[in-house]
Amino acid sequence: WERIPREAARSLARLLPRVEQAFAAAGGNATDWAAFEQRLRREWPRLFELLLGLYGTQYDFFYHLEQLLIAMAQSWHERPHWLKQRDAVREADSEWFQSERMMGGVLYVDRFCGTLNRLREFIPYFNELGLTYLHLMPLFAAPEGNNDGGYAVSSYREVNPHIGTTAELAALAQELDRAGMSLVLDFVFNHTSDEHEWARRAQAGDPDYQEFYFLFPDRTMPDAYERTLREIFPTVRRGSFTWRPDMQRWVWTTFNSFQWDLNYANPAVFRAMAAEMLFLANLGVAVLRLDAVPFIWKRLGTNCENQPEAHQIIQAFNAIARVAAPALLFKSEAIVHPDDVLSYISPHECQLSYNPLLMALLWEALATREVKLLAHSLSHRFRLPAGCAWINYLRSHDDIGWTFDDNDARAVGIDPWGHRQFLNAFYTGRFAGSFARGLPFQENPDTGDARVSGTLASLAGLEQALGSGDPQMIDTAIRRIVLLHSVILSIGGIPLLYLGDEVGTVNDYSYVTDPAKAVDSRWVHRPARNQAGMDQRHDPATVPGRIFGELVRLIRLRTSLPALRDGAMEVVRSDNRHVLAYVRQAGSQRVLALANFSEYPQPIAGNLLRMYGPGVELFDVVAERAISANEALVLQPYQFVWLTPM
Ligand code: OTU
DSSP: OTTHHHHHHHHHHHHHHHHHHHHHHTTOOHHHHHHHHHHHHHHHHHHHHHHHHHHTTSTTHHHHHHHHHHHHHHHHHHSOHHHHHHHHHHHHTTTGGGSTTOOEEEEOHHHHTSSHHHHGGGHHHHHHTTOSEEEEOOOBOOOSSOOGGGTSOSOSSSBOTTTOOHHHHHHHHHHHHHTTOEEEEEEOOSEEETTSHHHHHHHTTOHHHHTTBOEESSSHHHHHHHTTOOOSSTTTOSSSEEEETTTTEEEEOSSSTTEEEBOTTSHHHHHHHHHHHHHHHHHTEEEEEETTGGGSOOOTTSOSSSOHHHHHHHHHHHHHHHHHSTTOEEEEOOOSOHHHHHHTBSTTSBSEEEOHHHHHHHHHHHHHSOOHHHHHHHHHHOOOOTTOEEEEESOOSSOBOOOOOHHHHHHTTOOHHHHHHHHHHHHTTOSTTOOOOOEEESOOTTTOOOEEEOOHHHHTTHHHHHHHTOHHHHHHHHHHHHHHHHHHHHSSSEEEEETTGGGTOOOOGGGGGOTTTTTOGGGGGOOOOOHHHHHTTTOTTSHHHHHHHHHHHHHHHHHTOGGGSSSOEEEEOOSSTTEEEEEEEETTEEEEEEEEOSSSOEEEOHHHHHHHSSSSEEEETTTTEEEETTSOEEEOTTOEEEEEEO
């Protein structure tokens, strides 16, 4: 391995003239080539080493390298001017996404407003929310009927015709950019739909495309793999393989039967997906959400999740992006054990990552009214490498899984298995006294495992409270909703709002009447745009108005607090088991955040405020109220404070 740098250099010397020739033949100019070559020389040693490790034993390795470099150069040549400008700006300010102004939002175009063109009408609304990052859920061509909410992609280059066109998407990306928002799209690279051209060719018997997937003539290999595989969607179909009578083959399908896992051991697959990635980048996508990262490499005898090669593939994609689309960032979607979540996060792999641990444990604390597991887990699991950031969210289009570490639970006196059973019971409303109205998702009859569906508002008690009509209960539910948001807005990283939550949208049970959706309870929390709620958003006498008003106020407040930028955060003792306490600091500004997860008033001793706080005279920027650390502070039910010096 010590010889790699020399071999890398020799390989590059051989390849460069041919790549430059192809670049010039395509009409590329000298300035663009110089920029490309400079970045390629910088990234080449690691890209070469990664690809050599993955594919070096293939007889045609050098051919694939050459084709890859030509595709990268071609893509750089075709990259629109405005994106090259963005590349320059973001390369010069590589920490741009650590700003206290960063604010994410996510929505389904079809469910929110129907089409890409209509979405433009809502740009003022997104600006009102302070969004700087807009994730549009999968919107490319997909099978009619059940397509897993678009996660079965039939073409990475054609927008679903119900939603619009690819040209409209590219225009929207630029319009969003002008309005201060970066476009985020999914990169669903673990699988294609069974209607993708590659899958169709495989079905037609083309051996080159059959090698794009995992096909088996009988149960020998599927049985061997399944001995150690986890089932992801056990209520949809048992096991991870699907029998195709037309092909007389078993196909690897980790998720639904129509989602075919791609075989990344084949360099042609890697190269094909790299080209799709660069196409998306040139549409104007600023961040790619890397879907289902744990699953992209299979190894017999393992659970085929989080394999070392999965990291190498993503790192190689990262190096390619640095050369051909430098402003492009990756967001990891690994909803797995927290150690594994962390393993994808690095400037050389995914600069951004969902924070499923914070998400799950905020709900855990809301159910138990105690912060011990949350505080303990965050105290040693929140820190990220420099140049990386968490995407902190409360709800997404997916279920909630209880992905905390078992030893973290035991360390604070919690039995992990029993606790997960409790949380599932609590959030599906089966636990007496629960305020939540969720639904079970993918209950596994063998293991007893389950996850939870439901909107933020329904899980936080608003649906139940509205049903009761009791103003006190409604008030309490709103306080829970705002409390949860206060944490993702202040703890460090990019907060991500699931559109609809800002106006308290409750569960939509109508999905059960649609046969394409009825089997998947996640649709209960993927409602259409809540226009009625949005219309009331400026009226503080309404429930949507109270939630929206509070959230927008906090989002704005956050932009005025430099201490809330980036992710440096320290969990501190509150000496009250219901109150989460953490300190944020940047430059000379220091903020002590306290959050009461119970429905009862909770005292915090003055000496603790003095110890962690920035002085004796404090100011709560949330309530705009002076507080003296000479006396105990009493937090009201579900109250939170952000304390700064007077
Ligand atoms: C993702 O989720 C998407 O978010 C889902 O909406 C898709 O159905 C799925 O991939 C297939 O494309 O299991 O329950 O660790 O947990 O990728 C959701 C990552 C999932 C997986 C996650 C997956």
